[in-house]
Structures are given as C-alpha cells and as structure tokens.
Amino acid sequence: MNEYDSNRILDLVKPIGYLPTKNISEADCYILNTCHIREKATEKVYHDIGRVKKEFRNKKKPIVLVTGCVAQAENEEMLNREKYINAVVGPQSYHQISSILNRIEKTEEKINSTEFEVIEKFDSLNELKNSNSKTSSFLTIQEGCDKFCHFCVVPYTRGPEYSRPFSDIISEAKQLINNGSKEITLLGQNVNAYYFQEQNKHFKLSDIIYELNNLKDLIRIRYTTSHPKDVTEDLINVHKNCEKLMPILHLPVQSGSKKILSAMNSHTNAATERGEVYAESNDSSRISVTRLDATISVFGMGACRLRSTANGHVVARSRAISNAGNNALRNLCGTLCVLFAFLARRLP
C-alpha cells in the first residue's frame, strides 16, 4: 500500500514542479514515506534523516517531509525531536501535500497534518489521473481496520475501515490499463471486508473482480490481504468463475495457539478454525484444490506480557499446522509460510 501511496504522492507534487530523482544530493525536497509495521520503524526514520543531514551539510537544506504510518503514530513528537523535519503527514492526509509544500516554501513553518480525512483524500485523488505505468500495478480499494488485534498499529495509524466507491475504483483501474498495466493487485488492510453501498445496490470485493475480469487488456488480477472472517461464498465463487484472478490466497493464520490468539484479540478463534474457513471452501468442491493455492503467514508475536516460550510454542505449532498437523491447511497446499519473530511494541 505504501508503494501505491508513494506513486499517488508523486502524482500530487508533479503539478507544482517536483519530479523524482535518483540523486539525493540534487533534491529540493526529501519525502520519506514510512511504514510502522516492522520493528524499529521509528528509529529507521531518524537514521535516514541523519543521512540526509550529512548529505546536505554544506548545502541548502531540502524540505523534509515524513509521511505514512510512522508520521501518524509519532506526529508532534517527531517534529520536536528532529528539527530538520518540516512536516509530518499521516496516511489519510497526504492529499494535502502540495499545499503543505507551498506553505513551507513561503513560511518555513512546521506542519503536523495527521487527521483521518480518508473520504476527502480519495475525493482529491480521484480528480488526479493515476500516472503509474508499470506492467503490474497496485490499486487501493479499502483502507483501515475495525478489528483492533492487540499487537497491531493499523487501526491507530490508518483509522477505521473505509471502502472507496465502486465506480471510482473501476475508473482508476481503466486508467492503469490505459497506461499499460497488465496486472492489478487490489489492496486493503482488510481487502475482503470491502463493502460499498450506493442507493439500493451494494458492492463487495467479488463485484470488483467480476468487473475487472471483463476488461479486455487486463491479464491478471490479485488481491491482498484478506481476513479469514470475511471470506464469503461470493469470494470463493469468484475464484472459480474469473480466469484472470490468480489462484492465490494469503492466509494470515497469526498463531497456532488458542491462548495466544485470544490474547491477541484475534477475531477468529483457533488457527485450526481459521484454516477450516478456507478448507471448507476447498473440500466441498466449490473450488478445485489445484485452482487455489495459499500463502500462510504466522506472526509469532503477541501482547507484551506473553513470554517468549509461549511464542516458541506458537512457531512450533504453526510449523505443525503448515506441514501435516492440520488437515485444513494441508489440503490447501500452502507454498510459502512466512514466520515473524516475537516483538514487543508500544502502541500509539
């Protein structure tokens, strides 16, 4: 999603004269678009700013903006700690970036723009053509999360769940295809929680995929990341009916321990039950086993009070699940299992 956001930030600043450069030393403005998910994300931002300071030691200082989830989480604290930063801009406020740059050029004021203005953001972005011309492109359809797993910053940094209007998504997909995209990956923190209602009609992720499947010059469709709770019949059927939809499902198991899933405030029960959501779809022949593959991610982490031995248990159980211990997952023929180590973090 950060790649999508970075491309849109570029679309926003181009009209006021800023173009991308690979040469840091010639930059007038340095925008660091950040992600808060991984460990030490905040410290990495200060480290990067340190590199810019060094680069510009004897030159005119560039405008420095920190955007994205670290900016949202740290906001004022970041401006106070590192005076070299001109503005912090949250992931739901970056549509204001050109006016923020204009203000800084004139007044050099420090700006904290970390409101959750997600509707306004997408309304502004809709007015601007998506100029991304990569063969494979990302397209955000949904943002935010209402599920509040204890270990996760997303509900605090991206805000509540929001689904973009169906027609805006299709229109942006057509722009990307006209630019040369052959593959589109639909993005959302809970992409299959997508739900948009207009008059008497309502739209789900499956409706978007059916519509994209009919677009002539598009070859492949993907989506990420799905939540087990929101895997519905129509989503399973779309895998059967849309030949352009890649037969891959990302399965965020999170943990193999009921105790840890409960401590995580995870919204499905045990991992076995999570697996069954998908396996049921497979076993019932509603969809061919060979047609759907799965990637499995396990977060060996939990609430800070959990002991590392408990997390050792998570990883051990997870391995059992992905190998042979659980029929549900075994039937899905998972090809990739991503294990993350335990990390304790302070929530914003």
Ligand code: SF4
């Ligand atoms: S469902 Fe996913 S995005 Fe939402 S809080 Fe849990 S881990 Fe974070």
